[in-house]
Every structure is written in structure tokens, then in C-alpha cells.
Amino acid sequence: GAVVSQHPSRVICKSGTSVKIECRSLDFQATTMFWYRQFPKQSLMLMATSNEGSKATYEQGVEKDKFLINHASLTLSTLTVTSAHPEDSSFYICSAPRGGGGTEAFFGQGTRLTVV
Amino acid sequence: DAKTTQPTSMDCAEGRAANLPCNHSTISGNEYVYWYRQIHSQGPQYIIHGLKNNETNEMASLIITEDRKSSTLILPHATLRDTAVYYCIVRPPLDTGRRALTFGSGTRLQVQP
Numbered sequence: 001g002a003v004v005s006q007h008p009s010r011v012i013c014k015s016g017t018s019v020k021i022e023c024r025s026l027d028f029q030a031t032t033m034f035w036y037r038q039f040p041k042q043s044l045m046l047m048a049t050s051n052e053g054s055k056a057t058y059e060q061g062v063e064k065d066k067f068l069i070n071h072a073s074l075t076l077s078t079l080t081v082t083s084a085h086p087e088d089s090s091f092y093i094c095s096a097p098r099g100g101g102g103t104e105a106f107f108g109q110g111t112r113l114t115v116v
Numbered sequence: 117d118a119k120t121t122q123p124t125s126m127d128c129a130e131g132r133a134a135n136l137p138c139n140h141s142t143i144s145g146n147e148y149v150y151w152y153r154q155i156h157s158q159g160p161q162y163i164i165h166g167l168k169n170n171e172t173n174e175m176a177s178l179i180i181t182e183d184r185k186s187s188t189l190i191l192p193h194a195t196l197r198d199t200a201v202y203y204c205i206v207r208p209p210l211d212t213g214r215r216a217l218t219f220g221s222g223t224r225l226q227v228q229p
Contacts, residue, residue: 112157
């Protein structure tokens with residue numbers, strides 16, 4: 001079945017540095033991908049929608065200059081957390097709809113970001 | 117998307133069937149019922165979806181009431197690996213490519229040995 005691969009699965013970085021997270025659709029093309037954030041004991045919250053060939057759209061309250069999204073190809077979207085702070089520590093998850101008539105969405109394994 | 121209501125948590129004995137309910141009394145005629153689960157520290161996993169007929173796949177069965185106002189996800193023989201948070205989501209299918217899924221609080225299923 002369709003698979004979405006996310007890398008890295010876990011990252012620890014120092015305050016003020018930037019971290020890039022990659023999301024790849026392995027056996028299908030995704031013109032749209034979604035980025036979520038999940039804090040401990042909470043549900044997934046949509047951060048932004050990544051669109052291949054155009055600018056990402058961000059949910060209210062999400063800083064677009066802090067969370068840079070690039071959808072460079074039909075199989076790759078990246079999320080860069082710039083100038084990370086401890087409050088950015090969270091579980092980041094990407095998702096891509098299957099498309100092609102399928103209606104389910106597929107999710108990456110998630111990235112545990114810890115900012116120290 | 118129609119609002120869904122799920123119990124906060126449930127326990128189930130290993131090897132027994134786990135029945136997870138979901139209320140969606142405001143569901144529209146074109147909205148499907150989707151179930152996903154999230155095992156701890158992993159991304160969500162698609163389980164099953166349906167419109168009005170009962171559905172079954174290798175993971176689970178989905179029973180939708182005749183009035184479509186509620187549904188039940190059935191894991192026929194729960195194992196410890198089924199311990200997860202289960203999300204019931206109601207939405208139109210053709211919208212999947214344009215809008216992200218909206219997750220509620222889900223049901224935390226704990227399978228007991």
C-alpha cells in the first residue's frame with residue numbers, strides 16, 4: 001500500500017538553531033501534503049498545507065516565517081523549524097492523501113523534536 | 117465536517133473483541149465515516165471507512181447504524197499491539213485531497229493481558 005516516509009524520527013537541537021524535517025511519498029505522487037503538530041496528551045493539530053509548486057497555506061496562529069515549508073516535488077515536502085525554542089518541542093507529523101480515487105490519507109512516522 | 121463524540125477511554129481483554137463506539141448525529145448524506153488509530157509515538161494509521169453499509173477488512177469491521185447517526189469499530193480479536201488512540205472522523209470523501217483531516221480527542225483503547 002501507499003507509504004509516507006518521514007525523516008528524522010527523532011532530533012534534539014539547541015535553542016536558536018534550525019531543523020529540517022522531510023516527508024516523502026514513496027509510491028505515489030502527492031500534490032498536497034499536510035503538516036501537523038502534536039503536544040503531549042493532545043490530539044493532532046493542523047499547522048499548514050503544503051502545495052507542490054505554490055506557497056504553503058498556514059493555519060491561524062502558525063508563524064509562516066518560523067515554520068518554512070517547501071514542496072519541491074510531487075513526492076517531497078520539507079518543514080524547517082527556524083530559530084527553534086524549547087516551546088517548539090513537539091511531535092511533528094506529515095500526511096498525504098492517497099489520491100487516484102482513494103479517499104484515505106497516509107501519515108509519516110512522525111518526528112519527535114526536542115529543543116534544549 | 118460533522119462533529120463526532122467518542123468515549124475518552126476503554127479497556128479490553130486480550131483476545132476479546134474491542135467495540136469502539138462513535139456518535140455522529142449531524143452526519144450529512146455525502147459524508148463517510150473514517151477510522152484511524154495512533155499508536156504511541158507514531159503517526160496515525162488508516163483503519164477503515166464506510167458510507168452506510170457495514171465494511172470489513174483485514175484490520176477491523178465497521179458497523180454503521182441504519183440512520184447513520186452512530187457507528188462501531190470492531191477489532192475482532194484484540195492484541196496488546198492494538199493499544200492506541202482511535203479516531204472516528206466524518207467527512208465527504210472527495211474533499212480528502214483538498215483539506216486535511218480534523219482530529220478530535222479519540223478513544224484511548226488499552227488492551228489488557
